[in-house]
Amino acid sequence: MENSFLIKTQDLVKTYPMGHTKIFALNGVNLNFRPGEFAGLVGPSGSGKTTFLNIVGSLDSPTSGSAVVMGKKIEDLSHKQAAWLRNQNIGFIFQTFNLLPVYTVYENVEFTLLLLKMSAEERKDKVMQALEWVKLADRAKSKPAQLSGGQSQRVAVARAIVKEPSIILADEPTANLDAENSFNILDTMEELNRELGTTFIFATHDEKVIKYLRRKITLVDGKVAKDEALEQKKVKGGNQ
Amino acid sequence: MIKFILKGIIRDRSRSLFPVLTVLLGVALTVLGYCYFSGVMTSWIQTSAKFESGHMKIMSRAYAENADQMPNDLAFIGVKNLMADLKKDFPDLIYAQRIRFGGLFDIPDEQGETKAQGPLAGLAVDLLSEESPEREMLNLENAVVRGRLPEKQGEILISDDFARRLDIQPGQTSTLISSTMYGNMATANFIVVGMLHFGITALDRGMMLADLADIRSSLDMEDAAGEILVFFDDFVYQEDAAERIAEAFNAKYSDDEEEFSPVMETLRGQGGMADYMAMVNQFMGVMIFSFIAVMSIVLWNAGLMGSLRRYGEIGVRLAMGEDKGHLYRSLITESLVIGVIGSILGTALGLAFAYYLQAKGINLGNMMQSASMVINDVIRAKVTPISYVIGFIPGLIATFIGTSISGLGIYKRQTSQLMKELEV
Ligand SMILES: Nc1ncnc2c1ncn2[C@@H]1O[C@H](COP(=O)(O)OP(=O)(O)O)[C@@H](O)[C@H]1O
Ligand SMILES: [Mg+2]
Numbered sequence: 306m307e308n309s310f311l312i313k314t315q316d317l318v319k320t321y322p323m324g325h326t327k328i329f330a331l332n333g334v335n336l337n338f339r340p341g342e343f344a345g346l347v348g349p350s351g352s353g354k355t356t357f358l359n360i361v362g363s364l365d366s367p368t369s370g371s372a373v374v375m376g377k378k379i380e381d382l383s384h385k386q387a388a389w390l391r392n393q394n395i396g397f398i399f400q401t402f403n404l405l406p407v408y409t410v411y412e413n414v415e416f417t418l419l420l421l422k423m424s425a426e427e428r429k430d431k432v433m434q435a436l437e438w439v440k441l442a443d444r445a446k447s448k449p450a451q452l453s454g455g456q457s458q459r460v461a462v463a464r465a466i467v468k469e470p471s472i473i474l475a476d477e478p479t480a481n482l483d484a485e486n487s488f489n490i491l492d493t494m495e496e497l498n499r500e501l502g503t504t505f506i507f508a509t510h511d512e513k514v515i516k517y518l519r520r521k522i523t524l525v526d527g528k529v530a531k532d533e534a535l536e537q538k539k540v541k542g543g544n545q
Numbered sequence: 546m547i548k549f550i551l552k553g554i555i556r557d558r559s560r561s562l563f564p565v566l567t568v569l570l571g572v573a574l575t576v577l578g579y580c581y582f583s584g585v586m587t588s589w590i591q592t593s594a595k596f597e598s599g600h601m602k603i604m605s606r607a608y609a610e611n612a613d614q615m616p617n618d619l620a621f622i623g624v625k626n627l628m629a630d631l632k633k634d635f636p637d638l639i640y641a642q643r644i645r646f647g648g649l650f651d652i653p654d655e656q657g658e659t660k661a662q663g664p665l666a667g668l669a670v671d672l673l674s675e676e677s678p679e680r681e682m683l684n685l686e687n688a689v690v691r692g693r694l695p696e697k698q699g700e701i702l703i704s705d706d707f708a709r710r711l712d713i714q715p716g717q718t719s720t721l722i723s724s725t726m727y728g729n730m731a732t733a734n735f736i737v738v739g740m741l742h743f744g745i746t747a748l749d750r751g752m753m754l755a756d757l758a759d760i761r762s763s764l765d766m767e768d769a770a771g772e773i774l775v776f777f778d779d780f781v782y783q784e785d786a787a788e789r790i791a792e793a794f795n796a797k798y799s800d801d802e803e804e805f806s807p808v809m810e811t812l813r814g815q816g817g818m819a820d821y822m823a824m825v826n827q828f829m830g831v832m833i834f835s836f837i838a839v840m841s842i843v844l845w846n847a848g849l850m851g852s853l854r855r856y857g858e859i860g861v862r863l864a865m866g867e868d869k870g871h872l873y874r875s876l877i878t879e880s881l882v883i884g885v886i887g888s889i890l891g892t893a894l895g896l897a898f899a900y901y902l903q904a905k906g907i908n909l910g911n912m913m914q915s916a917s918m919v920i921n922d923v924i925r926a927k928v929t930p931i932s933y934v935i936g937f938i939p940g941l942i943a944t945f946i947g948t949s950i951s952g953l954g955i956y957k958r959q960t961s962q963l964m965k966e967l968e969v
Binding site: 403405 | 549552868
């Protein structure tokens with residue numbers, strides 16, 4: 306059933322000019338995602354993982370082919386419409402946590418709701434809820450500089466989840482974290498996936514992340530080399 | 546959102562401090578410059594009005610055409626009648642009859658031989674009569690630095706500088722050699738009773754101040770006056786009123802065909818004054834424009850550096866679904882807040898200096914040695930209502946331009962390209 310896909314790409318191609326030739330960052334990718342998936346793109350550096358997430362996240366548009374996200378054709382969206390799609394439906398988590406240093410934890414999480422023009426009361430409820438999800442409600446007034454790396458990434462997760470988007474795109478979210486914090490954050494994300502039904506798509510080459518995935522898509526040179534469903538191998542609470 | 550922006554500005558000193566300082570400095574200089582020129586203009590207008598142009602001035606048509614040559618042969622005759630009419634037609638104005646003359650000043654020794662001699666510019670005003678406004682208007686009480694004011698006919702005042710050069714002491718008899726209204730040579734003896742120092746270089750170099758009646762009889766100018774200066778009774782020049790009065794006067798008394806008929810000119814209408822005022826305004830414009838240009842460039846670069854430093858923030862905000870236009874506008878809003886803060890602080894600083902200069906003044910006497918403009922050596926800044934707002938023009942325009950240009954990069958580039966560059 307066509308409509309049951311949250312994300313659907315067809316012959317997705319993205320090229321970048323390189324001198325006189327061009328490189329194919331994505332070279333005909335057909336991938337569909339259903340609501341509630343906990344999936345990951347894996348593959349060596351340069352295989353096109355970030356490019357795929359950027360297109361699906363409406364930060365970039367394909368050179369050819371099509372990407373339909375929540376019923377919207379990415380290639381047809383104006384800047385404004387793309388921003389609107391991101392704002393409403395998509396949360397991003399980055400390798401570098403990218404918290405805004407001058408704002409408190411609370412304000413960092415609140416920002417995305419400001420863009421949604423939500424009332425102050427509603428914002429407060431949602432922000433505190435999100436901070437509780439990531440177990441940082443007691444650090445609401447802290448500045449990012451006062452947080453550890455693990456805590457920072459949890460704030461980033463709260464920031465992505467606070468608007469309860471349908472999709473969260475996480476590009477190498479554990480690359481700057483130690484093992485314990487990596488498992489911590491993955492536990493949190495898996496819990497959110499289960500409780501809120503949020504679709505998570507990772508780009509990673511971290512084995513720790515792969516252990517959590519229920520679907521593993523291997524990209525090589527911009528092509529899908531393998532797309533497999535995984536057994537849950539991990540043991541909750543951190544398996545070293 | 547505004548609150549969010551404000552918090553950012555207040556907490557991130559490096560985001561706000563440098564731009565605020567830039568704006569502050571430019572605005573302060575603009576305000577100070579403006580107050581300084583206002584002071585120059587005001588002082589110059591006041592001094593010119595008192596010594597030269599009045600708020601309005603009545604001359605014969607012929608005299609008016611050659612006014613810079615002190616053409617006493619073209620002076621207006623029939624002052625008594627005219628004054629009587631004026632007091633009926635315009636009773637609220639103050640009138641001061643003047644005669645300007647040039648001449649040689651000669652100091653004889655005991656034998657009557659010339660001991661010293663020098664040229665000077667003479668001004669005859671009503672020094673002696675009870676109701677004369679001149680003593681107060683020319684501030685003579687204070688201007689006499691040696692000797693005393695004239696008390697009877699035949700007594701005069703001369704510039705102290707001139708007196709020192711010629712070694713003249715109060716009480717000395719002197720001879721004026723000049724020419725009558727009809728071109729004959731005239732000599733007259735006077736007693737120098739006091740020395741003048743106005744603090745106006747053009748006057749202090751060599752001036753003789755005599756009583757009108759003395760000069761009338763010496764130069765054969767009975768019932769004549771080169772100029773009748775006219776003032777508003779509160780001594781504040783009002784361009785519109787002056788023009789209305791001049792129009793009414795000229796309609797009634799002036800005759801285009803008759804070159805000795807009287808004509809009234811306003812302060813602004815007299816030789817060079819309008820040009821000079823226009824020049825000052827132009828100069829102000831150039832100054833404000835330069836500040837805008839310089840500050841814009843500085844703020845543009847500050848904005849570029851700022852957005853480099855804030856690449857992460859920009860990327861995150863885009864990723865969270867902020868529209869590029871919205872982000873761009875919020876950066877401009879941010880900078881305008883900074884511009885407002887800088888402008889307020891800069892205006893305060895500029896005004897503080899301006900008030901100081903208004904109270905203290907700067908002495909430019911040394912720069913004015915060769916000046917012929919009648920202007921006080923001590924220039925005082927003048928704070929006017931416009932002083933409070935003028936700084937905001939360069940302050941806000943420059944921040945707007947600077948940020949608009951530096952932010953354009955963000956606006957123009959592809960979102961994905963930005964994200965890549967941001968390495969978010
Ligand atoms: N903006 C860009 N300009 C030029 N080349 C790019 C750009 N973005 C990605 N690439 C290239 O596309 C390929 C895929 O990159 P990317 O999607 O970042 O891979 P991954 O995330 O798997 O490491 C790489 O060869 C990379 O150099
Ligand atoms: Mg990548």
